[in-house]
Amino acid sequence: MPPLRLGVNVDHVATLRNARGGELPDPVRAALIAIEAGADGITAHLREDRRHIRDADMARLKQEITKPLNFEMAATDEMAAIALATRPHAACLVPEKRSERTTEGGLDVAGGHNYLKPLAAELGKAGIRVSLFIEPARTAVDAAKSIGAPVIEFHTGAWCDAHLHGERGRAEHEFERIVMAAAYAHKLGFECHAGHGLDYNTARRIATLPEIVELNIGHFLIGEGIFVGIPAAIREMRRVMDEGRAQA
Numbered sequence: 001m002p003p004l005r006l007g008v009n010v011d012h013v014a015t016l017r018n019a020r021g022g023e024l025p026d027p028v029r030a031a032l033i034a035i036e037a038g039a040d041g042i043t044a045h046l047r048e049d050r051r052h053i054r055d056a057d058m059a060r061l062k063q064e065i066t067k068p069l070n071f072e073m074a075a076t077d078e079m080a081a082i083a084l085a086t087r088p089h090a091a092c093l094v095p096e097k098r099s100e101r102t103t104e105g106g107l108d109v110a111g112g113h114n115y116l117k118p119l120a121a122e123l124g125k126a127g128i129r130v131s132l133f134i135e136p137a138r139t140a141v142d143a144a145k146s147i148g149a150p151v152i153e154f155h156t157g158a159w160c161d162a163h164l165h166g167e168r169g170r171a172e173h174e175f176e177r178i179v180m181a182a183a184y185a186h187k188l189g190f191e192c193h194a195g196h197g198l199d200y201n202t203a204r205r206i207a208t209l210p211e212i213v214e215l216n217i218g219h220f221l222i223g224e225g226i227f228v229g230i231p232a233a234i235r236e237m238r239r240v241m242d243e244g245r246a247q248a
């Protein structure tokens with residue numbers, strides 16, 4: 001069974017900082033604490049509007065953390081230039097709309113083929129492992145294959161939302177989509193990741209899928225960290241992921 005990595009997204013430490021302006025709380029400090037507590041990597045999303053992570057945060061994360069940095073970015077020239085200058089371990093290409101509160105859906109890979117393919121090639125040539133954040137659907141996996149990126153991350157938001165609201169039927173339907181898409185993507189040779197909206201319950205369940213080798217989790221962990229501390233939240237997340245994996 002391949003191990004399951006935990007990538008911790010520190011965006012919302014920066015959200016809290018920016019609510020007041022100034023420098024505290026520091027997302028880089030949160031990243032260092034997360035690594036100490038067992039995170040296998042750190043994820044941060046430099047959004048076009050800089051609503052949470054700032055350019056300087058990304059540069060400091062790259063400089064100061066000792067585990068892989070996953071740079072979430074929109075597929076724009078501006079972000080490509082910053083990624084190429086920062087040289088993170090990985091870049092995850094995500095769709096971005098100014099009006100959304102969070103990343104609401106997967107990339108339109110087929111529609112974006114003409115700019116995604118050269119961008120993925122350029123980042124890849126620079127030694128950055130490229131992933132595409134997509135819906136758990138066969139059509140999206142097929143479209144991703146034509147881009148040439150080695151990794152896809154499945155958007156788990158619809159499943160987690162149904163789970164959170166106790167909509168069992170919809171949750172099972174959404175989970176089944178992830179199961180099918182992960183099996184298909186694995187067969188095509190993709191490394192499969194998953195993220196968005198995961199909590200202890202959904203992380204434990206998705207850990208049972210052997211094709212998924214990385215979860216990227218932010219909002220829930222930072223929120224839970226307010227009550228129990230970030231290290232305790234990460235240790236509990238690690239524990240439930242291991243529990244799920246053992247049932248795979």
Ligand code: PXP
Pocket residue numbers: 009011045072092094102103133153194195196197198216217218219220
């Ligand atoms: N993965 C991707 C590609 C994302 O865009 C996000 C949200 O920024 C996450 C994972 C983490 O989602 P959440 O903060 O809901 O755990």
